[in-house]
Amino acid sequence: MVERPDRPLDARALSPSLRAAQGSFSAGALFGKRLRSGPARSFRVSAPFLLLLPAIVVLVATVAAPLLFSLYSSFTAYRLTRPESLWLFIGLRNYRNVFSDPVFWVAFGRPVLLLTVALNLEMLLGLGLALMVERATRGQRLLRTLMMFPMMFSPILVGFQFKFLFNDNVGLINNALQSLGVTETAIPWLINGDLAFFSIVVAEVWSSTPVFAILILAGLLAMPREPIEAAKVDGCTPWQSFRYVTWPFIMPFAYIAMTIRSLDVGRAYDIVKIMTDGGPARRTELLWTLIARTGYSDARMGAANAMAYASIALSVLFTVYFFRKLAAARAQIAAEW
DSSP: OOOSSSSOGGGGSSSSHHHHHHHHHHHHHHHHHHHHHSOOOOOOOHHHHHHHHHHHHHIIIIIIHHHOOOOOOOBBTOTBBBGGGGGGGGHHHHHHHHTTOHHHHHHHHHHHEEEEEHHHHHHHHHHHHHHHHHOOOOOOHHHHHHHHEEESOHHHHHHHHHHHTOOOTTTHHHHHHHHHHHHHHHOOOTTTTHHHHHHHHHHHHHHHHHHHHHHHHHHHHHHHHHHHHHHHTTTOOOHHHHIIIIIHHHHHHHHHHHHHHHHHTTTTTTHHHTTTTTTSTTOOOHHHHHHHIIIIOOOOHHHHHHHHHHHHHHHHHHHHHHHHHHHHHHHHHHHHO
């Protein structure tokens, strides 16, 4: 049986190797104690991020990645017939060629003309429809449903519909005009450049006037009746009541419709592609039909992407303009009401 010493062993009495082992054991124990007493650091992913992760992956794959790829290819000489040209970086050459091309500027300005003509007609017709439906005493729900009917058609179907209506041989419009004795010969609606542009305007107005009508009608239905009754008591005419009471209230709704339609017209493609395909002789060539022709028919995808980003800049400018007008209209209503 081994006897234990009454006193602890003196470190100086130990051999050098034992003293070193004892020092390392003490330091390791002290360091481990500090580690155990410190806060545990572990990477944890929050539950909201995990729930949003599938949507983020889908957005990156379907939106962000194609945008970045098209932006990169606009700085290259990429042609669909030469896949290796994707890696040929040429800087701003595509943008210089685009901005110096008169065909691009004509196609860039034609949507502005279409926007000016179509939006004014749509707003006037939509305002008239909204006022008539708002004053209807019976069948207002049925009228609202019928008013939304043109919006149910896709732009491609609208294009085919009006292409048949304006056909110079079997079109319904030419047959009706000839039957009524208005004209003896068929009118080349889609062959003459000016008439073709007029036909596109008619198709756009028919399909998109309900956007203005519905939003303006929503403003009319939300408008309080007291200011109109007060205007009648003060002896205002119907025009004065509309000009100084009704119109300032529904103006923000009209600007919202203008913003939506300006973005639609800025990227107009379907109706023009089906009805005229940019012809005759590019007289109805819009920006997006030119981009599609450059990218797919001519296979110059790099130049087409440069044109596309120019059209995006156009849409952003119109959006900023209309939202400033919308903010001014809201400030005016807040000051007057």
